[in-house]
Amino acid sequence: MKLTKYADLSLRLLMYLAMRRGESVTIQEVSDRFAASKNHMVKISHQLTKAGLVESTRGRNGGVCLARSPESITVEEALRATENSFDFVECLGAAQNHCVISDVCKLSGIFGTARAAFFDVLRQVSLADLVENSGALEECLLPLPAVNQERTPG
Numbered sequence: 488m489k490l491t492k493y494a495d496l497s498l499r500l501l502m503y504l505a506m507r508r509g510e511s512v513t514i515q516e517v518s519d520r521f522a523a524s525k526n527h528m529v530k531i532s533h534q535l536t537k538a539g540l541v542e543s544t545r546g547r548n549g550g551v552c553l554a555r556s557p558e559s560i561t562v563e564e565a566l567r568a569t570e571n572s573f574d575f576v577e578c579l580g581a582a583q584n585h586c587v588i589s590d591v592c593k594l595s596g597i598f599g600t601a602r603a604a605f606f607d608v609l610r611q612v613s614l615a616d617l618v619e620n621s622g623a624l625e626e627c628l629l630p631l632p633a634v635n636q637e638r639t640p641g
Contacts, residue, residue: 490570496523497531497569498562498617501540503628505557505614506621511550520628531569538568557618563609573602 499521504512514532518525532551535541542554553560589595618624 490566493527493531494566494569496521496527497535498565499523500528500531500535500551501553501560501565501614502617502624504541504551504553505560505618506624508553508557511544511548511552513550516631517551519632522629534569535565540565540568553614557614560614561610562612562614562617563606565614566609573605 500517503517503520514525514528517523518528521528532541532543536543536551536554539554540560541551543549543551586592
């Protein structure tokens with residue numbers, strides 16, 4: 488299984504917002520820090536806002552921030568908000584299952600159990616867990632362009 492780039496960038500956005508807890512950041516800032524398309528990040532931000540994970544403020548001092556505490560948002564919830572399907576094989580999705588052996592094949596049961604275990608693990612990990620090493624994460628991010636670095640200390 489491979490997550491989409493969309494889901495990957497969604498997790499990165501949420502992690503960044505968790506690192507900036509209580510602060511509103513612009514989509515441009517996030518795009519710059521991750522070298523990602525601003526348009527792509529706008530779409531992601533919009534979907535995460537619709538899912539209730541992010542709050543968005545428009546206008547001159549607008550931006551995005553987490554809608555809830557990082558401790559209350561799990562990786563599972565974030566992925567379910569951005570991925571359409573977790574059907575590893577055709578037979579896990581009843582609507583598109585055209586496999587002629589699915590009635591007797593044991594793969595669907597095995598993959599179903601693996602998927603459940605996958606989500607059990609992701610349900611136990613919060614955004615706060617992902618950013619415990621925020622100093623090291625910050626060092627890995629691309630630097631902000633000089634224009635955006637006019638933050639006031641505090």
